[in-house]
Each structure stands twice: as C-alpha cells, then as structure tokens.
Amino acid sequence: MATATLDDVAPPRAESPARSALVFAAAATAVIAASCLLAGFAPLGFSIVTVFLFAGPHNWLEARYMLTRMPARWGPLTLYFTTGIAGVLLLAAGLAAVRWLGEWLRLDSEMWLALYAGWNSVFVAWVAALALMRSRQNPRRNWLWIVPGAFVLIALNWLWPMTWSLALVYLHPLVALWFLDREIGKMQPAWRTAYRGCLLLVPAALGVLWWNLASAPNLPGNDWLQQQITQHAGAGILSGVSTHLLVSTHTFLEMLHYGVWIVAIPLVSVRMTPWQLDNVPLARRSNAWRAAILAAVAAGVIVMLVLWGGFVANYPLTRDIYFTVAMLHVLAEVPFLLRLL
Amino acid sequence: MNGLVTLTSAALLLAWNAIAPGNVAPPPKKPERVVAEVKIERGAIKGEGRAVQAKIIIPKGLVHGGAAGAVPVVPAPGAAPAPRAVPAPNARDQAGLPFGTIIAGVCMSLAAVSLVFVVRGNRGAKTTALAIVAGALVLGAFSAAYADLIPGRPNGPVPVPAEIVIELVDGGDTVTLQLAR
Numbered sequence: 001m002a003t004a005t006l007d008d009v010a011p012p013r014a015e016s017p018a019r020s021a022l023v024f025a026a027a028a029t030a031v032i033a034a035s036c037l038l039a040g041f042a043p044l045g046f047s048i049v050t051v052f053l054f055a056g057p058h059n060w061l062e063a064r065y066m067l068t069r070m071p072a073r074w075g076p077l078t079l080y081f082t083t084g085i086a087g088v089l090l091l092a093a094g095l096a097a098v099r100w101l102g103e104w105l106r107l108d109s110e111m112w113l114a115l116y117a118g119w120n121s122v123f124v125a126w127v128a129a130l131a132l133m134r135s136r137q138n139p140r141r142n143w144l145w146i147v148p149g150a151f152v153l154i155a156l157n158w159l160w161p162m163t164w165s166l167a168l169v170y171l172h173p174l175v176a177l178w179f180l181d182r183e184i185g186k187m188q189p190a191w192r193t194a195y196r197g198c199l200l201l202v203p204a205a206l207g208v209l210w211w212n213l214a215s216a217p218n219l220p221g222n223d224w225l226q227q228q229i230t231q232h233a234g235a236g237i238l239s240g241v242s243t244h245l246l247v248s249t250h251t252f253l254e255m256l257h258y259g260v261w262i263v264a265i266p267l268v269s270v271r272m273t274p275w276q277l278d279n280v281p282l283a284r285r286s287n288a289w290r291a292a293i294l295a296a297v298a299a300g301v302i303v304m305l306v307l308w309g310g311f312v313a314n315y316p317l318t319r320d321i322y323f324t325v326a327m328l329h330v331l332a333e334v335p336f337l338l339r340l341l
Numbered sequence: 342m343n344g345l346v347t348l349t350s351a352a353l354l355l356a357w358n359a360i361a362p363g364n365v366a367p368p369p370k371k372p373e374r375v376v377a378e379v380k381i382e383r384g385a386i387k388g389e390g391r392a393v394q395a396k397i398i399i400p401k402g403l404v405h406g407g408a409a410g411a412v413p414v415v416p417a418p419g420a421a422p423a424p425r426a427v428p429a430p431n432a433r434d435q436a437g438l439p440f441g442t443i444i445a446g447v448c449m450s451l452a453a454v455s456l457v458f459v460v461r462g463n464r465g466a467k468t469t470a471l472a473i474v475a476g477a478l479v480l481g482a483f484s485a486a487y488a489d490l491i492p493g494r495p496n497g498p499v500p501v502p503a504e505i506v507i508e509l510v511d512g513g514d515t516v517t518l519q520l521a522r
Contacts, residue, residue, distance in 0.1 A: 158438070
C-alpha cells in the first residue's frame with residue numbers, strides 16, 4: 001500500500017540535520033515571539049481566536065498521537081493502562097459533576113472548596129499510583145520519593161485548593177513542551193539542542209510580559225465571556241494582579257501548547273497524515289480494529305466540526321462546555337507522559 | 342382602485358413611522374452624581390457586631406435608578422446570558438475551609454513518615470532528608486521568634502478591624518449615617 005508521509009512534504013529529514021534544526025529553531029522562535037506580542041497587545045481577542053481555531057484540532061491531533069503510542073497488546077501493562085483510562089474517565093466525569101451539580105444544587109463556597117480539594121487529592125493519588133507502576137516498568141526508576149511528594153501536594157491543596165487548581169491551569173500548557181522534548185529526543189535528536197535553546201525564550205517572553213504588564217490596568221468590560229476568560233486565567237484567585245497580565249500570560253502559554261500539538265508533534269513524532277494508520281499499533285491487530293480506529297478518527301473530525309459550529313452559534317456557552325470536557329485530554333496526557341520518562 | 346391602494350399604503354407608512362423605534366425619545370441620561378439630604382445619628386448601632394463603627398442607610402431610589410441589589414451584572418450588547426447564579430469560590434473563600442488544616446496536617450505527617458521509608462538505606466537521600474529537617478527546624482524557630490507567643494513580647498488584644506455597613510432601603514429620600522461614637 002502506498003503511503004504518503006509528512007516526510008514527503010516536510011523538508012527537515014531531506015536536509016542536513018544541522019540545517020533542519022536551524023529551520024526548526026527559527027520557526028519556534030517566530031511562534032514564541034508572535035504569540036508573546038499578540039497575547040500582550042490583544043489578550044482577549046487572541047484568546048477568543050486561538051480557542052476558536054485550535055481547541056478542536058489540537059485535541060484531535062493529540063488523540064491521534066496517543067494512538068501511535070498505545071501498544072497493540074497491553075500484556076504486563078494491562079494494569080497500568082486500565083488504571084490510566086479508568087482514572088481519565090472517572091476524574092473527568094467527577095470534575096464535570098462537581099461543576100454542574102454544584103451549580104444545580106447551589107452549593108455554598110465551603111462545599112465547593114471541599115469538593116475541589118477532594119478532586120485534586122484523588123488526582124494526585126492517581127498520578128502517584130501511575131508513576132509508581134511506571135517505575136517498575138523498563139527502564140526501571142527509583143521513584144519512591146513520589147509518595148511523600150504526593151502527600152505534600154495533597155496537604156498544600158487542602159490549604160489553598162483554588163490556588164492549587166490554578167497552578168494546574170498554568171502547568172498544563174507546559175506539559176506539551178515536555179512531551180515535545182521527549183519526542184525530539186527519540187525521533188529527532190539533532191534538534192534537541194536547538195529546541196532547548198528555544199525553550200529558554202519562554203521564560204524570557206514571560207519576563208517581557210510581566211515587566212510590561214505588571215502595573216497595567218484591568219481589562220475593560222464585564223460581560224460573561226470576559227469573565228470566563230479572566231477567571232480561567234486566575235482573576236479572583238490572584239486578586240491584586242492585573243487581569244491583563246493574567247490573560248496575556250495564560251493565552252501565550254495556551255498558544256504554545258496548541259502549536260506543539262498541532263504542528264510540532266505531528267512533524268516530529270507522528271509524521272503521517274492523521275487518517276493514515278500505519279504507525280498505529282492497535283490498527284495492526286485486525287481489520288476490525290483498523291476500521292474501529294478509522295471510525296474514531298472520523299468521529300474526531302465530526303466533533304471538531306460540531307465544536308466550530310457551537311463556537312459560531314454561542315461562543316461563550318461552547319467555550320464553557322469545552323473547558324469542562326477538555327479535562328479529558330489534560331488527564332489523558334499523564335499516562336503517556338509517564339511512559340516517555 | 343389604484344388611488345385606494347396608494348392612499349392605504351401612504352396611511353400605513355405614516356402609521357408605521359409614528360411607532361418606529363428610531364423615533365422614540367432616548368432614555369434620560371442617568372445622573373452620575375446624586376446629592377441627597379443626610380441625617381447623622383451618633384451612638385450605639387443596633388443589630389450589628391462590635392466591629393461595626395458606622396452604618397449608612399441609602400434609599401434604593403438614589404442608586405442605580407432605583408434597581409434592587411448592589412451591583413447588577415449587565416450583559417454587553419450581543420453577549421451571552423448572565424453568569425452562573427452561584428459563583429465559584431475565590432481566593433478569600435479558600436482560607437475558610439474549616440477542616441482543610443486538619444487534613445493538611447495529617448497529610449504532612451504521612452509525608453514525613455513515608456519519607457523515612459524513602460531515605461532508609463540510601464546515604465544520599467539521608468543527607469538530603471537531614472538537610473530538609475534542619476531547614477524545617479530553622480524555619481520553625483524563625484516563625485516562633487516572630488510569633489506573638491514568646492513570653493515578654495507585647496501580646497495585646499487583637500485589634501478588631503473597623504467596619505461600615507451599607508444598607509439599601511426601599512422607601513424614603515434621606516440618607517442616614519449612624520456613627521458608633
């Protein structure tokens with residue numbers, strides 16, 4: 001069967017490794033600089049446009065990447081993947097239930113906090129359990145320190161549950177950069193030095209944003225959409241910090257996250273169009289599996305189109321629902337990242 | 342026949358123009374500054390806590406054009422419906438979780454106990470653990486030194502922050518200012 005891979009269209013592999021690394025570094029630098037500028041000057045507009053354009057595609061391509069990393073037969077990894085998938089589904093459903101039932105039952109703030117803190121505790125316990133299971137797989141690691149670390153994190157969470165949740169919001173975009181680092185190390189080692197050099201630009205760009213926006217006035221306006229965006233970035237939790245600064249910082253990191261999942265990972269790791277399943281181990285099990293995975297990929301396209309339709313029809317409501325359901329992909333990253341370490 | 346149609350059309354056109362929204366007079370501009378008569382009362386403020394040093398009672402008619410509530414959320418034109426009725430808790434609320442400190446304490450204890458198992462038999466980890474314990478002791482001593490529990494330090498009563506109560510009432514056109522002393 002003839003297959004057209006991204007190698008055919010992407011020049012880096014055809015060129016010398018040094019030259020392709022330079023092209024990659026130049027592109028990464030341009031994306032970081034442009035994202036920083038747009039996030040700083042037009043934080044709300046940039047946030048609205050990036051979520052509209054990239055939220056759906058990045059989830060689709062991320063799911064496609066995970067298919068390439070999921071073994072065809074789990075064997076001794078059965079417990080690991082079962083715990084991973086069950087945790088993703090239960091924790092995502094749990095968070096949605098906390099939000100929707102909380103609003104429906106009109107819970108008071110104490111109950112809200114207790115539920116959020118409880119969810120965060122289960123999340124930490126789940127990550128710690130997965131990490132301990134991973135440490136017993138090849139290559140073996142001595143990760144016993146994760147147990148006291150997890151208890152400390154749970155303790156901090158019960159003292160400041162909202163701040164802890166906000167930390168997750170800001171850390172999640174950075175996880176994509178970690179994924180990319182591991183994938184470059186495996187698939188394009190010649191790019192690693194250039195990539196890590198570009199990573200230094202991220203704190204530099206954050207420094208530029210904070211330097212310029214530390215004393216900026218809050219963003220004007222107070223409609224539902226703006227409240228969503230500013231609260232998502234931490235307004236109300238980090239009181240006293242300019243909402244302009246918060247939204248700019250969050251939008252900048254989100255854009256990098258989208259760039260990694262939509263451009264960099266497919267280029268470095270998947271190296272195939274999403275509907276070609278030659279590198280999906282599960283698709284090699286049988287024709288039925290191949291058809292099922294193809295159907296799942298097609299369903300992803302439909303979900304993406306529905307999401308765009310929802311954004312056009314009612315952007316704030318769709319955004320609200322999206323960020324609740326999107327917890328699925330945040331959680332799904334954990335077992336796959338641990339497997340890469 | 343044509344004349345009748347033309348006459349009817351002209352009448353309808355004129356009638357429609359009379360009710361066209363564009364011809365409705367613009368709403369009166371809300372005053373940005375309101376001057377009202379004030380009544381000042383000195384003495385104990387009934388029904389409030391000790392921290393309350395003043396209370397101001399404002400007739401609703403003097404603020405927000407008489408609308409009830411403190412600060413209504415007005416969606417911008419074309420914006421989605423109002424935000425959720427029950428707001429998510431904020432930073433100020435999170436300090437109020439009553440059993441949070443207890444659970445945090447239990448978790449920190451479990452962290453300390455589990456740390457023992459991690460460092461057991463590991464020389465490098467033992468050194469690290471000792472450094473952490475030493476750091477914790479120094480931090481603890483520093484905290485104690487700056488706490489108000491050391492004998493000899495002035496341990497006066499905790500100052501109660503002064504508060505003002507703002508109350509909106511339905512009737513009247515006079516603002517009442519009550520002062521505790």
